[in-house]
Amino acid sequence: MADINMIPLIDVSLVLLIIFMVLTPYLVTSQIKINLPKTVSGLPADSDPVKVQISAQRTFYVNSKAVLADDLGGALRSALQGRADPVVLIEADAAVPFEYVVKAMDQAKAQGAQKMGVAVMADKK
Template identity: 30%
Template sequence: MGMASRNLEGAVNSNINVTPMVDVMLVLLIIFMVITPMLNNKVNVELPKANAAVIMEDANKEDSVVVAVTRDGKVFLGGDQVTVDDMGAKISAKLENKTEKHVYLRGDARANYGKVMDAVDGIRSAGVSQLGLLTEKTEDQ
C-alpha cells in the first residue's frame, strides 16, 4: 500500500487575506465618525438653553465665522484667542470675500453678560449684517 503525499514546497497561496485590512478600516472609520463633530467646536462652551431655539445649520460649516466667549471672559475667533479691540478687523478680513456676512456667537451660559455684549459690539463694528446667537434647545419632558 502506498501513502498519498502532497508536494507542499511548490504550492503557492495566491489568495489575499483582506479581513485584517477591513477590520483596521472599520476601526478608523468609527474613530473619524466620533471625532469629526468635535472638531467644529474648537472652544468648549456651555451654551445657554432656550425654548424657542432655531436650528442654524450654517454655523457648523467649515468656513463659518464663529466667535466664542468663555466663562472666564476670554474671546475666541475660531480657535484663536483675540481681544475685543482686534476682533472687528479680524472678522472683516474673514468676511472680505463672502457675499453673506453671517457671524455666529457662542456665549457660555455662565459668562459675564458685559463680556458677551462687548463681543457683540466688536462683531457689529466689523459691519456684520447677520449675527446668530447659538443656544441649545431645552428638552420637553
C-alpha cells in the same frame, strides 16, 4: 440740666445709612423686567458663519483662534472679508456676563456683519 445723649441717634443713623447703601443696587436692578426668549426648537444656520466664542474665563475666540478683546474687531474684519453673506454666530458660556456678548455683537456689526445669531442649547424634553 441734663444733656441729651446723641451717640445712640448717630449709631442708628449710620446703621440705616449702611443698610440703604447695601440694598439700593438690588432694588434698582429688580425693577427692570425683561422677558428672555426660551428655546424649544431653533432652526439651524443655513450658511457657514464666522464663530465668535467667549469662554468662561472671558477669552474671545474667532473661528477657534484666541483673540485679545482689543483685537476682536480686526480679527472679525479679516474673517468676514470676502464673504458674500457675512454671518456671525456668537457662542458664549453661560457664566459670561452679557456685556461681553454685547461687545462681540457691536464689533461684528461695526465690521460689516449683516446677520448675527447667539447660539443656545436646545431644551431636551
